[in-house]
Amino acid sequence: xxxxxxxxxxxxxxxxxxxxxxxxxxxxxxxxxxxxxxxxxxxxxxxxxxxxxxxxxxxxxxxxxxxxxxxxxxxxxxxxxxxxxxxxxxxxxxxxxxxxxxxxxxxxxxxxxxxxxxxxxxxxxxxxxxxxxxxxxxxxxxxxxxxxxxxxxxxxxxxxxxxxxxxxxxxxxxxxxxxxxxxxxxxxxxxxxxxxxxxxxxxxxxxxxxxxxxxxxxxxxxxxxxxxxxxxxxxxxxxxxxxxxxxxxxxxxxxxxxxxxxxxxxxxxxxxxxxxxxxxxxxxxxxxxxxxxxxxxxxxxxxxxxxxxxxxxxxxxxxxxxxxxxxxxxxxxxxxxxxxxxxxxxxxxxxxxxxxxxxxxxxxxxxxxxxxxxxxxxxxxxxxxxxxxxxxxxx
Numbered sequence: 001x002x003x004x005x006x007x008x009x010x011x012x013x014x015x016x017x018x019x020x021x022x023x024x025x026x027x028x029x030x031x032x033x034x035x036x037x038x039x040x041x042x043x044x045x046x047x048x049x050x051x052x053x054x055x056x057x058x059x060x061x062x063x064x065x066x067x068x069x070x071x072x073x074x075x076x077x078x079x080x081x082x083x084x085x086x087x088x089x090x091x092x093x094x095x096x097x098x099x100x101x102x103x104x105x106x107x108x109x110x111x112x113x114x115x116x117x118x119x120x121x122x123x124x125x126x127x128x129x130x131x132x133x134x135x136x137x138x139x140x141x142x143x144x145x146x147x148x149x150x151x152x153x154x155x156x157x158x159x160x161x162x163x164x165x166x167x168x169x170x171x172x173x174x175x176x177x178x179x180x181x182x183x184x185x186x187x188x189x190x191x192x193x194x195x196x197x198x199x200x201x202x203x204x205x206x207x208x209x210x211x212x213x214x215x216x217x218x219x220x221x222x223x224x225x226x227x228x229x230x231x232x233x234x235x236x237x238x239x240x241x242x243x244x245x246x247x248x249x250x251x252x253x254x255x256x257x258x259x260x261x262x263x264x265x266x267x268x269x270x271x272x273x274x275x276x277x278x279x280x281x282x283x284x285x286x287x288x289x290x291x292x293x294x295x296x297x298x299x300x301x302x303x304x305x306x307x308x309x310x311x312x313x314x315x316x317x318x319x320x321x322x323x324x325x326x327x328x329x330x331x332x333x334x335x336x337x338x339x340x341x342x343x344x345x346x347x348x349x350x351x352x353x354x355x356x357x358x359x360x361x362x363x364x365x366x367x368x369x370x371x372x373x374x375x376x377x378x379x380x381x382x383x384x385x386x387x388x389x390x391x392x393x394x395x
Contacts, residue, residue, distance in 0.1 A: 007057060011050035012121050013115040015070055016129055019379065023133035023200060026372035027188050031164045035094075037370055041106075048109035051116045054185035065341050065385035066115040070108065071338035073315050076330040077104045088307045095310055100389035103311075104367045107203055107334075107378040126209045127371035133220070134204040137221045141185030141193070145228050148181040161186045191364065195235030195367045196376045198357040203383055206350035236363040244356050248349045311369050316364035335359065338381040350385035 020063045021028060022040035029038035055062065062070075080103055089096050117126060127185040140161065147154035156162035175182040175190055182190030201222055208218035310317040320328045336359065343349050358366070359378055 008054050008120065011047065011054045011116060014043060014050055014329040015047040015117045016125060018047045018113060018132055018349040020129045022372045022375050023130065024136045025160055025186050025374075026196075027163045027186060027208040028160045028164045030159060030188065036163045036371070038044050038217070040372055040375070044106070044109050044375060045266035047113040052114065053110045054113075062112070062115055063119060063386050066111055066382060069338055069385055072112060073107055073111075073334045076327075076334040077108075078324060079327050079330045080104060082310050083327065096308060099308075099369055100309060102336055102371075102374045103256065109336060110375045111382050114265065114379045115386050116358060118382065118386040127210065130200075130204050130207050134201065134208070134218070134222055137185050137187075137197070138225060141183045141225055141228075142221070145181070148175075149385065156186075156188070161313070162188055180230065182230040183225060185225065186394065189367075189370075190229040191231050191365055192367045192370050192373065194226060194231045195237070195358065195361055195365070197222070197229075197360060197374055198234065198237045198379050199354040199373075199376045201225070202241060202245060202357070203347055203355040214280045225393060231365075233361050233364040236364065237357045240360045241351075241353060241357040245350070245353045248353060264319065270307075308358075313365040313367075315366040315368045335377075338384050341385045343384045351380045354380045356368035 011029070018040060021043055026040050028040065029036055029039065061067070081100060084096050084100060088245070097239055144154055144156075158165040175184055183193065184190055185193050187196065189195035203221070205219055224236075226234055228313050229235075236346070308322045309323070316328065323331070339352055339355060343352055355377070362368070
């Protein structure tokens with residue numbers, strides 16, 4: 001067997017492993033000092049190198065939509081890297097390095113490896129990986145949520161569902177909401193779980209609609225992840241996701257059923273859970289202080305800023321405060337560009353629903369620099385723009 005064929009197979013297997021681990025077990029790994037080393041990002045780095053070698057040695061090019069998306073990323077990568085490295089870094093070297101990895105390197109690697117998988121791997125392989133991750137995240141999330149609220153403690157699996165052996169989730173992860181613990185599943189944080197689920201679950205739902213029995217279970221049970229995240233940001237994003245999903249539906253009857261059934265159910269479920277968490281559910285849902293984030297709107301507006309202050313919950317104001325109007329413009333160009341490209345078929349359209357949901361939640365809490373958020377976003381972006389070409393050249 002030719003060496004290049006072996007290289008391609010290795011690149012595909014490592015890329016598929018990276019995809020699965022980052023979706024299903026994003027916190028698996030260990031610590032070197034205070035620095036977390038996650039298995040998913042280690043696999044992503046290895047997969048990225050193999051994918052690049054495969055591209056060079058096999059003399060084939062990435063799909064054009066991926067090339068265009070990478071080109072749209074370049075102004076942001078260049079601007080942010082220059083301003084962080086040469087500007088006044090007020091958030092520390094470790095934070096700046098972590099930001100550049102999440103905001104510049106991870107998007108490129110995720111686009112590269114996912115595009116390679118979608119172009120060369122059998123479509124059923126991608127579907128199996130995504131659905132396996134969906135089932136694991138949902139099942140473990142429900143078991144962990146019930147056990148935590150029934151017994152007050154339920155340790156994770158060291159080095160798999162938690163990084164290293166950090167098992168004190170209730171104390172260190174801020175998941176206690178008035179005596180009720182958030183669902184965290186393998187993401188160990190309710191907001192990170194909810195934000196990432198909003199991004200990749202719609203595509204998973206579309207995969208589940210293809211040749212999967214008991215589709216209503218695959219469509220319904222994972223939505224409990226949104227509800228039990230106990231996050232107002234996730235609830236708002238869930239509502240947006242359902243509305244956009246019904247708009248993208250092919251049949252008018254499906255659209256009307258979605259707006260008339262799913263949206264009221266989301267609202268009712270959220271109000272009931274909010275009523276359990278607070279005496280006045282509407283005061284809880286419409287917090288004027290934005291959960292303590294109102295101060296993030298206080299900064300001096302400038303065309304270009306060279307003072308990196310870190311990325312907080314409200315992503316757009318953080319970008320504006322650290323990089324100015326020009327930096328925000330390059331950011332918006334990069335993160336919205338995949339929506340401008342055509343996506344044919346239910347999976348590609350569903351992937352765009354996830355992208356819209358994430359762009360929305362960045363108004364409140366985008367979990368931007370936190371693992372695995374940017375890998376999730378750009379993996380789904382690749383799925384949205386490369387899906388029409390998934391069968392080309394595949395084996």
